[in-house]
Amino acid sequence: MLRQLLPRCGRALRAPASRTPYALPTLQRASRWYSIQPEAASVAKPLDIDPTKLSITKTQNPKTPKDPSELVFGREFTDHMLTIEWTKNDGWLTPTIQPYQNLSLDPATCVFHYAFECFEGMKAYRDSKGQIRLFRPDKNMERFNKSAARIALPTFSPTSLIDLIAKFVKLEERFIPDGRGYSLYLRPTLIGTQKTLGIGAPGSALLFVIASPVGPYYPTGFKAVSLEATDYAVRAWPGGVGDKKLGANYAPCIVPQMEAASRGFQQNLWLFGPEEYVTEVGTMNLFVAIRNKETNQKELITAPLDGTILGGITRDSILSLAREKLAPDGWLISERKITMPQLYEASLEGRLIEVFGAGTAAVVSPVRKISWKGKLVDCGLAENEESGEVANKMKTWIEARQYGDEEHEWSHIC
Known part of the structure; x- marks a missing residue:
């Protein structure tokens, strides 16, 4: 019965099998199961995000960036996404950049029932020399941590996540059109992923970042x-x-x-x-x-x-x-x-x-x-x-x- 219920959406978002003890091995190649039931808390101090352990898997099907004049805010997305899992036992696990794909979450996952979710909105810009820039990312990370802490989700080192986002943006820079007003909108998101209908602090979470190329908010100029x-x-x-x-x-x-x-x-x-x-x-x-x-x-x-x-x-x-x-x-x-x-x-x-x-x-x-x-x-x-x-x-x-x-x-x- 469980084999029939598991969703089969998107490419695999993989992690060590030890992190998903209940997932069926035969299905791990088809979908990555994010809703987990963590064991008792470890006596060891949970790990923070470690950018040096970043794993990158590039897409085998890169898409052609859309004509800048046709961009609609939040409708187009880049080829990849950044994901980092967290568990109460081990803290932040290996950061991964992988092909943009669906998430597999159990219907009982706490984010669906009790809104364990926060996010940020930020942009990456291409300057006149072709360099890619973020605007005040430290402020975004500060607010992201405050939002996470308020709803019992894990916090993280701001500089570590900025480092990872910068690497992610560099990988996707071909999606940033040239010209003033164009940018790559970034959506860092953090959700509780524990499989439970009980109300309490989630024992597992997923942080992911997706990106959407966007044009000027006012394509024909300011409109009051x-x-x-x-x-x-x-x-x-x-x-x-x-x-x-x-x-x-x-x-x-x-x-x-x-x-x-x-x-x-x-x-x-x-x-x-x-x-x-x-x-x-x-x-x-x-x-x-x-x-x-x-x-x-x-x-x-x-x-x-x-x-x-x-x-x-x-x-x-x-x-x-x-x-x-x-x-x-x-x-x-x-x-x-x-x-x-x-x-x-x-x-x-x-x-x-x-x-x-x-x-x-x-x-x-x-x-x-x-x-x-x-x-x-x-x-x-x-x-x-x-x-x-x-x-x-x-x-x-x-x-x-x-x-x-x-x-x-x-x-x-x-």
């Missing part, structure tokens, strides 16, 4: 979006897990986004609490450029890291650049709360300079209007403008470091 304020649903709250990059945070966001789209808005704006604090736009952080009512000083505001937002790498980069380049010109750079009524008042008084979202995919996404309680709040853009000055500057400054035009510690050469 209009938002609908969402006050009937909450994405994140203090003490919750909205400040971690967990897969479970994303599915509940789709219905409010669909509701906004049904009324002609490109995205929704998350409000929090009876005060209607402005937090995030869709899955991006939000920035507001405003003039102070009393002093007329220009201020760039984004929500604080108080549990109501996810701390984005692009957000952190914009704050750093703003303190470096805008503050000397008199700007006040603030991580503080601002309410929707305050935003509306600033718009009516002509003090709202611009509003934009910030994230890995688009870098910045300018906002034209916000629908709130039957009103359309003007966010400072003229009819013929698609982006404000601050958003334009931030996009230019960040891309200069992503693509190596400006040598900077944020850029990691693979």
Whole structure:
């Protein structure tokens, strides 16, 4: 009966037979069984990720990269994937780069039932000299570890995983098109793989990285979006897990986004609490450029890291650049709360300079209007403008470091 139930999907993701004592030897060549039932914890200290043990098996069927003009975000994938298994007994096992393939998981695997899953979103870029670069991967790894720890999944050495991702990206670099705006989107993912319906810390896990070539977020240039304020649903709250990059945070966001789209808005704006604090736009952080009512000083505001937002790498980069380049010109750079009524008042008084979202995919996404309680709040853009000055500057400054035009510690050469 077990022989009939085992899935036969994809090439084998192999590991030593001792790691899968219950897998049928005759089927190991057909599929790699990831859902395991670990034994009692070992007294030895579990091993960390060891990049020196990397094993590489190249595909026998390499595909031709798609024409860059035809790329759709997240639809095309490269030839290989990076995988690393973890068990409570032994820690991190041998890292492997192998052909992109399906995973074999038992229906009782804990990731399916209790959402033991977290991930990251990052990109690799080709510079003008042909070198491949990662942008602030240390920040991605820091957040990845925080997300993993919050849901009882194993953590790891950030530098070790960065080393492995760099090797993986170098292997797949032919999928990165030349030209500004093109990149290789990377999706590191960590899942609990223990076969059990019992609720507890998983005794086994799988970390894998897949890659998708992507083009410019705005192929025809900046396009400002209009938002609908969402006050009937909450994405994140203090003490919750909205400040971690967990897969479970994303599915509940789709219905409010669909509701906004049904009324002609490109995205929704998350409000929090009876005060209607402005937090995030869709899955991006939000920035507001405003003039102070009393002093007329220009201020760039984004929500604080108080549990109501996810701390984005692009957000952190914009704050750093703003303190470096805008503050000397008199700007006040603030991580503080601002309410929707305050935003509306600033718009009516002509003090709202611009509003934009910030994230890995688009870098910045300018906002034209916000629908709130039957009103359309003007966010400072003229009819013929698609982006404000601050958003334009931030996009230019960040891309200069992503693509190596400006040598900077944020850029990691693979």
